[in-house]
Amino acid sequence: MNKHIILTYLAYSCISSTIALAEEPRELPSSLRICNDDAEWPPFTYFSRIAGEKSKLKGYSVDVLSAILTPINQPYKIDMINWNRCKYDVMHSKRYHMLVDASLNEQRKKNFFYTDKYYDTHTYYFYAKAHHPKGISISSLKELKQYRLAGMKGYNYAIYGLKESDISIYKNSQQKIFYMLLHNRADLHLERIEIIAGFAAIGENLLGNNEILYAPLPNVKPMSFHMLFPKTSQGKKLRDFFNRALKNLKSKGILESLLKKHLDPVLNNRQ
Incomplete structure (x- = not known):
């Protein structure tokens, strides 16, 4: 299977998986506001550089959000801000509806709705x-x-x-x-x-x-990462929507393909 056929298949799979989401009753905000850590989290969320200057936002999580939201024409924006501020604003339903690239602990489980994991780290x-x-x-x-x-x-x-x-x-x-x-x-x-x-x-x-x-570090399981939402009725609806979307992408092999795209180059280049 050549590269063109693989890319065509992934694009078709992504569109097919999101058609079902678009047809379901959903109550997404008119424009979905997402925040993340301005310290960056490569290769999951980070800015590409042009002559040393920050440019386009890239990464695995960026691609996952695009694979879910772009085919259904859902407007959204990702802001990179102070991590503690990001968590606070989402938890209290301030400026943001959700955040990505978050691990879990008991306090976060108490304060947020969260998706199933969409990647692990070590x-x-x-x-x-x-x-x-x-x-x-x-x-x-x-x-x-x-x-x-x-x-x-x-x-x-x-x-x-x-x-x-x-x-x-x-x-x-x-x-x-x-x-x-x-x-x-x-x-x-x-x-x-x-x-x-x-x-x-x-x-x-x-x-x-x-x-x-x-x-x-021995005796530590891989750490799973999730998307977090406020503990409100809208937050629950968003959590459920993204869980369905992630399940669809996983079943099509798209999550795995996107992860390999971003992880393999950096891990294979370790000294």
């Missing part, structure tokens, strides 16, 4: 070779508290058995956290390998720095 720990020349070997999550941990503001660390107070330093970008590691301001950073590798898509090969070492 957690690694990162550290600076110069400050830990003998390496760091983690065999259990309890050992994490022995180290100075760096974390991203507003991110979910409860899955690792950590409280907010267990994180020694918070930053608002992965680049700043890697700087903290290299300058001995922190020992460890926990992050999904897909994300760190994904920064190569925006011209920042964080894994290309030979001074940073990394290894899989």
